[in-house]
Every structure is written in C-alpha cells, then in structure tokens.
Amino acid sequence: MITSCDEAVARLRAVPGLSCCSRPLLMLPLLRTGCLSAVVSVEGADAGWAGGLGAAFHALEPQRSVRDRTGTGTGVHEVLRRTAAAGGAAAGAWRGRELALLPYAGVRPAWRAALEALGARVVEPPRLALPVLGDKRAQRAWLRSVGAVTPPDAVVPALDHRELRRRFGDRYVVQTPTGSSGVGTHLVTGQDGLLPALRAGAGPWLVSGYVEGPALNVHVLVSADSTVRVLRPSVQLTRVEGVGAPFGTYSGCDFAAPARLSQPAVARAATVARRVGEALAALGYRGLFGADFVLDGERPLLLELNCRMQGSTWLLGELELAEHALPSALRHVLEVYGHATGGEARTDAADAVQLVVRHTGGPVRVAAAPVGGLHRLKDGRLAYCGTGFGLLECGPDDCVLLQLPSPGMVLEPGVPLGRIVARYPLTGPDGTVLTVAGRRLVEALRAGFVLEPLPQVPSEPLSEPLSEPLSEPVALPGPRTGAGPDRAAAPW
Structure with a gap:
C-alpha cells in the first residue's frame, strides 16, 4: 500500500506520464510532482508552465489562435492528428516512446489509435468490466436505489411546458x-x-424540480482494496452573478465556504456520499468521484455523480501538497491502475477559492491581456508580483491569474476569460453573490483586457468530430457482493 507522496511519485515516474484533458491546469498536482512528461489538451498551458513544470505541452488553442467551445474529445484528437500530419521532428518525437496514460477521466478510442499511429507505445489502466454512470437518467434512478434522496424528477420523451x-x-x-x-x-x-434544451440534442430528457440552495460537492476516493474515504467538501460556484456564466455552468469552488453552511446538512451529505461510494466499490469502481448536492435547508439532495477527477480536484491537490499529504489526484491515478493508497484525508475547511470569469458579448480578438501569474490588487488594478502556478504561490492578500488568452487570440462568446485563485472568499457562503473583494478582482481582470470586436470568428474547420462517447452509458445493476472484478496486473 502506498502511503506517502514520495512513494507515489517514485511509482508514477517509473514510466513517463501522458495526460489528455481539456486544460493543463486540471493536472497541476501531477505536474508539480514531476509525474507528467507530456500533456495534450484543448487549451494551452499558462505562461511559464513549460519551463517551470518540466513537461511538454501540446495544445489546440495556440495552433488555431481561437478559444471556442471545442470539446475535449475532438480537441485532443485534432492535436494528435495535426502532429501526425505535420511530420518531421514534431511527429518523430513520439515515435518509439513508452508513455503511461495518467487519466483525468476516461480514454477515448480515437486518442489511443492516434497515439499508436504516431508510433508511441501507450500503457493504460486496466479496463474494468463494470457499468459506467454516464447517463444522467439512469444514474438518477440508481442513486435512489442505493438510498440517496434526489430532487423530484421525470424522464420525458417530449418537452411540454404546460x-x-x-x-x-x-x-x-x-x-x-x-x-x-x-x-x-x-x-x-x-x-x-x-x-436551448431542444437545440442541445434529442431526448428523452431528465427533468427535475428546481431547488434553491447552496451547491455542495463532496470528493470521495474508492481504493483498490474497496476502502471508501470521504475527502474535503467545497461549495460549487454555479450561479454567480457578474462572471458571465449561464445557469448551471461551473464557475469555480470554495473549500472554506462549507464551514459557513448548515453543519448538519454538510455532515449528512458526507454520509450519503460515503454510502454511494460503498455501492460503487461493490460494483468495482476505483478512484475519485464527486457527488454534487443541493442543500434544501437541512436536507442534502443528491443531483449527480462525476466519476472522474473534477474541476476542483487540482485545487484540493494544492491544499494537500501544502499539508505534505499525498494529493488526491495522484491517489486517483494509482487507484485506477490497481495500487491501493493509504492514509486518512482531512475534511476540515481550508482557505482555497477559484473563480472562472467568462467573456460576454460577441466574437472578439484579444489586443491586450493581463500577464498570468501572481498579482495583488492595488488602487483598483492588478499589479503583477511574479510567477505563480496556483494556490501554493498565493499569500493571504494575493491572487493568481490563470487560463488567460494570449494577445491575438480570438474569443467566442461564453468562453473563459480567466481564472482567479485566492485564499480569501470571492463569493458569499452560498456561492452565488460576489463579495466586495471578488467584485473588485473581477472588474480589475476585465479592465486588463483590450478586446476588438469581430463580425464572426474566422476559425478553420476541425476534422470530423468524434462520435463515440467517453464511455458507454448502461443501466446500472444493484450492488453485488464478493470480490471486485478481475484486474490485469499493474503495468509498473
């Protein structure tokens, strides 16, 4: 059993690591510990990451000079396709390399084929013969079958407003x-x-009653020995006024805010999350998952599960690294490869916030942008203070700016304009209203950009979008007893 960060890093560094994801930020704990050799992503790495974190970054966004809504599957495949088409040293750098996939989420078959076409030998986690919680409709029914309370809902083949x-x-x-x-x-x-729902795709749709209340996320780790550990909760920032995000769009998280909510409700959410983790463990699931709740007074209602690392996992990892603990992101990768990790995680509140600010308005070209890294607010403006990759560089009065588009890049409506990371609250306890400090930072961030309107986004067409889902959603059986599914031997 692996119990220390040194043991985990030694194991993960034995084979150069590769990650495919939407943005490199999501893999920061693995990058900080030197466990990743290469990252293939849609968005590019922030300034200074390539030199400061020791990995090679291959991204679609810098190649196209466009930030749009290209999905992870299509974006990663397009990077690999372009690399192969370019040939020469760029393509040759992959040939003959052995790389271990350190997954944020699942692995697309098209990625595997593209990497093999580049001549790389890819080591993957064992593929488990277990159902995947990929369909929100089937997932909601399964959650109720294991004792979770959910909002009232229905699966409908047609949307009749009346x-x-x-x-x-x-x-x-x-x-x-x-x-x-x-x-x-x-x-x-x-x-x-x-x-918008009709344009988004065909039904049947999952329709739920709207519940007003704070959105709480609970990280849970299911170990290879079936041990279930509940980790730190965070308040999800999903309805924040003034950051340009429509309803339901992820706008960040706050790991200190749960201490300012109803403690009986937070405790009940943790109990439910553990129960769901035990049911997943009985099905053979391993690694991290997140449980999204809405707090209806003292009652936590479970909305859905994210059976992967999450957008808040990297920030949780920053806290864990500061505490000299084994980061959950590393534990997740080890667990999906079949290596059990030990040690109880802390569940207390901690000062760590991230807030995503989005571009509003029509297509624009970035004429000028703030410099990413460590900043401090002075006289209403953001003053650059030095290099900063994340929370670890933040002092109590600082913030780090991440995910900034570079000058010359075209932005489509609704895409991220930047991400603010800080150790102080940027919203109220329920995560919906900016604090005075949060409002000032958002205003200062926006003021740091010069954006030139465009009649339309002159983006080049991508190759054929990927049609296969991340994983096949199937109906879930009830928990089974006995040992977990047979596993292939760990590759390293």
Whole structure:
C-alpha cells in the first residue's frame, strides 16, 4: 500500500506520464510532482508552465489562435492528428516512446489509435468490466436505489411546458442525458426556456424540480482494496452573478465556504456520499468521484455523480501538497491502475477559492491581456508580483491569474476569460453573490483586457468530430457482493 507522496511519485515516474484533458491546469498536482512528461489538451498551458513544470505541452488553442467551445474529445484528437500530419521532428518525437496514460477521466478510442499511429507505445489502466454512470437518467434512478434522496424528477420523451409546469412548478431544470460542467443543463421559467434544451440534442430528457440552495460537492476516493474515504467538501460556484456564466455552468469552488453552511446538512451529505461510494466499490469502481448536492435547508439532495477527477480536484491537490499529504489526484491515478493508497484525508475547511470569469458579448480578438501569474490588487488594478502556478504561490492578500488568452487570440462568446485563485472568499457562503473583494478582482481582470470586436470568428474547420462517447452509458445493476472484478496486473 502506498502511503506517502514520495512513494507515489517514485511509482508514477517509473514510466513517463501522458495526460489528455481539456486544460493543463486540471493536472497541476501531477505536474508539480514531476509525474507528467507530456500533456495534450484543448487549451494551452499558462505562461511559464513549460519551463517551470518540466513537461511538454501540446495544445489546440495556440495552433488555431481561437478559444471556442471545442470539446475535449475532438480537441485532443485534432492535436494528435495535426502532429501526425505535420511530420518531421514534431511527429518523430513520439515515435518509439513508452508513455503511461495518467487519466483525468476516461480514454477515448480515437486518442489511443492516434497515439499508436504516431508510433508511441501507450500503457493504460486496466479496463474494468463494470457499468459506467454516464447517463444522467439512469444514474438518477440508481442513486435512489442505493438510498440517496434526489430532487423530484421525470424522464420525458417530449418537452411540454404546460405539463412540466403543472408537475414541477414555475421553475424546473431540463438536462440532456450526457454533459459536464453545466453543458446540457437548462433552467426553464417559460416556454422560450425550452429552446436551448431542444437545440442541445434529442431526448428523452431528465427533468427535475428546481431547488434553491447552496451547491455542495463532496470528493470521495474508492481504493483498490474497496476502502471508501470521504475527502474535503467545497461549495460549487454555479450561479454567480457578474462572471458571465449561464445557469448551471461551473464557475469555480470554495473549500472554506462549507464551514459557513448548515453543519448538519454538510455532515449528512458526507454520509450519503460515503454510502454511494460503498455501492460503487461493490460494483468495482476505483478512484475519485464527486457527488454534487443541493442543500434544501437541512436536507442534502443528491443531483449527480462525476466519476472522474473534477474541476476542483487540482485545487484540493494544492491544499494537500501544502499539508505534505499525498494529493488526491495522484491517489486517483494509482487507484485506477490497481495500487491501493493509504492514509486518512482531512475534511476540515481550508482557505482555497477559484473563480472562472467568462467573456460576454460577441466574437472578439484579444489586443491586450493581463500577464498570468501572481498579482495583488492595488488602487483598483492588478499589479503583477511574479510567477505563480496556483494556490501554493498565493499569500493571504494575493491572487493568481490563470487560463488567460494570449494577445491575438480570438474569443467566442461564453468562453473563459480567466481564472482567479485566492485564499480569501470571492463569493458569499452560498456561492452565488460576489463579495466586495471578488467584485473588485473581477472588474480589475476585465479592465486588463483590450478586446476588438469581430463580425464572426474566422476559425478553420476541425476534422470530423468524434462520435463515440467517453464511455458507454448502461443501466446500472444493484450492488453485488464478493470480490471486485478481475484486474490485469499493474503495468509498473
């Protein structure tokens, strides 16, 4: 059993690591510990990352000079396709290399084929013969079958506003079967509110009653020996006014805010998350998952699971590294490869916040942008203070700016303009209203950009979008007893 960060890093460094993800930020704990040799992503790495974190970064965004809504699957495949098409030294750098996939989420078959075409030998985690919680409709029913309380819902083949309003009230939520970070989730308050859901894809849809309350996320780790550990919770920032995000869109998290909520409700959410983890362990699941709750007074209602690392996992890892603990991101990778990790994780509140600010308005070209890294607010402006990759560089009065587009880049509406990381609250306890400090930082960030309007985004077409899902969603059986599924031997 691996119990220390040194042991984990030694094991993971035995084979050069490769990650495929939407943005390198998500893999920061693995990058800080030298466990990744290469990252293939949609968004590019922040300034200074290539030299400061010792990895090679291959990204679509810098190649196209466009930040749009290209999905992870299509974006990663496009990077690999372009590399192969370019040939020469860029393609040759992959040939003959052995790389271990250190996954943020699942692995797409197209990625595997593209890497093999480049001549790389890819080591993957054992593929488990277990159902995947990929369909929100099947997932909600399964959650109730293991004792979780969820909002009232229905799976409907057609969206009839009159009937749905009669059943769920004046406000209700419509979701497509798949989607993450708020994609495919729509708050409906009138007939016209159904149009985005209809454009997003065909049904049947999951329709839920709207519940007003703080959004709480609980990290859980399911170990290779079936031990279930509940980790630190965070308040999800999903309805923040003033940051340019529509309903349901992930806008960050706050690991200190749960201490300012109802403690009985937070404790009950942790209990439910553990129960769900035990049910997943019985099915053979290993690694991290996140449980998203909405707190209805003292009652936590479970909305859905994210069976992967999450957008908040990297920030949790920053806290764990500061405490000299084994980061959950490393534990996740080790667990999916079949290596059990030990040690109890802390669950107390901690000062760590991230807030995503999005571009509003039409297509623009970035004429000038703030410099990424460590900043401090002075006289209403952001003053650069030095290099900063994340929370570890932040003092109590500092912030780190990440995910900034570079000058010359084209931005489509709604894409991230930047991410603010700090050790002090940027929103109120429920994660919906900016604090005075949060509002000043958002205003200063926006003021640091010069954006030139464009009539349309002159982006080049991508290759054929990937049609296969991240994993095949299937109906979930109830928990089974006995040992977990047979596993292949760990590759290192």
